[in-house]
Amino acid sequence: MSNLILTKIHLRNGIWRGRLTGPAAAQPQIEVRHLDQPVPDVALTATGTAGQWDLAVPLPPRALADGVQVFVILDASDQTRLGDFTLIAGEAAAHDLRAEVELLRAEMDMLKRAFRRHCLHTPPP
Structure with missing residues (x-):
């Protein structure tokens, strides 16, 4: 070693x-x-x-x-x-990057929906 x-x-x-x-x-x-x-x-x-x-x-x-x-x-x-x-490099990198961006978009959409639901169902102070 x-x-x-x-x-x-x-x-x-x-x-x-x-x-x-x-x-x-x-x-x-x-x-x-x-x-x-x-x-x-x-x-x-x-x-x-x-x-x-x-x-x-x-x-x-x-x-x-x-x-x-x-x-x-x-x-x-x-x-x-x-x-x-x-x-x-090349196509492998581009494909991986596109997949990551698509995943981030999907997660952002999910968070937006959850936040909107929260705002609709939470009574004002």
Whole structure:
């Protein structure tokens, strides 16, 4: 089991960034996988603080596609999962968003009806 902790910083300009902290004196070996394939050009650099490294994961072009894309970040020494991140794009995202909006509209309509009923049946003060 790994003693490393991964904290997300941000995803910007096609690069996911995080901070890795742990008791290791030597730089850990990190592996990032997408569709069970290793992601190339992953960079782990020391921050200048003992036990801290910055992780940069460039998004491969093959990952920019419709649907849900999951990236898993592993400690390569023992294959312990340190974290993951997900990209959602294309039709899958649009469909999910439309469904959420429709659900919110239905809930708002239900609340409006309940409020109107309450107002009709509550005597004035």
